[in-house]
Amino acid sequence: MLAIAVFFLAHWWVSVFFQSFYLHRYCAHGMLTMSKGWERFFHFCTFVAQGSSFLMPRGYMILHREHHAYSDTEKDPHSPHVFRNLWTMMAHTKDRYRGIVVGTIEPESRFDGECPSWPALDRIASSWTTRIAFGLAYTLFYVKFAPHWAFYLLLPFHYLMGPVHGAVVNWAGHMYGYRNFNTSDKSRNTLFVDVLTAGELFQNNHHRHPTSPTFAKRWFEIDPTFVVIKMLKKLGIVQLKFAP
Numbered sequence: 001m002l003a004i005a006v007f008f009l010a011h012w013w014v015s016v017f018f019q020s021f022y023l024h025r026y027c028a029h030g031m032l033t034m035s036k037g038w039e040r041f042f043h044f045c046t047f048v049a050q051g052s053s054f055l056m057p058r059g060y061m062i063l064h065r066e067h068h069a070y071s072d073t074e075k076d077p078h079s080p081h082v083f084r085n086l087w088t089m090m091a092h093t094k095d096r097y098r099g100i101v102v103g104t105i106e107p108e109s110r111f112d113g114e115c116p117s118w119p120a121l122d123r124i125a126s127s128w129t130t131r132i133a134f135g136l137a138y139t140l141f142y143v144k145f146a147p148h149w150a151f152y153l154l155l156p157f158h159y160l161m162g163p164v165h166g167a168v169v170n171w172a173g174h175m176y177g178y179r180n181f182n183t184s185d186k187s188r189n190t191l192f193v194d195v196l197t198a199g200e201l202f203q204n205n206h207h208r209h210p211t212s213p214t215f216a217k218r219w220f221e222i223d224p225t226f227v228v229i230k231m232l233k234k235l236g237i238v239q240l241k242f243a244p
């Protein structure tokens with residue numbers, strides 16, 4: 001029981017941290033700078049953390065820039081105000097991501113451009129062999145440590161960790177919570193201390209200040225990813241491109 005709880009929470013938090021820190025803040029928004037060596041290190045960490053559901057930075061970046069440009073309109077790839085339910089929103093996001101990555105969908109050129117890439121790793125990470133190997137590893141862990149078959153119901157979260165985080169953030173972050181800023185979209189701040197998605201649920205703050213490396217804007221708000229970013233800055237590993 002303890003082993004399963006630790007594994008689930010560790011996979012959830014490590015995966016959402018790298019999605020927020022690397023894919024979102026570094027790749028999609030360019031809020032930070034770092035050396036090529038550290039970029040490769042964090043790219044590799046993102047691959048290991050997301051495992052079977054690794055998202056390629058360029059695909060993530062384009063979809064995310066579309067989300068900011070068309071937030072909560074028909075052209076938003078994942079707005080809860082456009083799709084009937086969570087599943088249709090996730091299915092549409094998956095199809096659009098896949099189309100962009102394989103080249104069957106051509107995005108607007110303004111959303112493409114400079115993006116950290118590691119073609120060899122991205123190819124391996126996105127192969128079915130790798131995805132299935134990670135899935136098998138998660139399953140074997142549960143086979144060994146789950147005290148009851150009912151715990152296997154948690155396995156789909158592990159298989160789809162990256163998209164699950166995207167769905168939680170995009171659905172809850174534009175549906176539930178309070179607003180600090182009167183933005184043209186329907187973004188909200190869902191939690192005061194975002195222990196669930198490492199700061200991503202301060203959507204209203206982020207949409208109002210899309211280049212700010214911290215998503216917390218009021219004294220009572222805590223953005224865990226920015227706490228880590230401040231430590232990495234102190235260590236000289238990252239630099240902030242824009243003021244918090």
Ligand SMILES: [Zn+2]
Pocket residue numbers: 067071170173174187203207
């Ligand atoms: Zn948003």
Ligand SMILES: [Zn+2]
Pocket residue numbers: 024028029064068206210
């Ligand atoms: Zn963003």
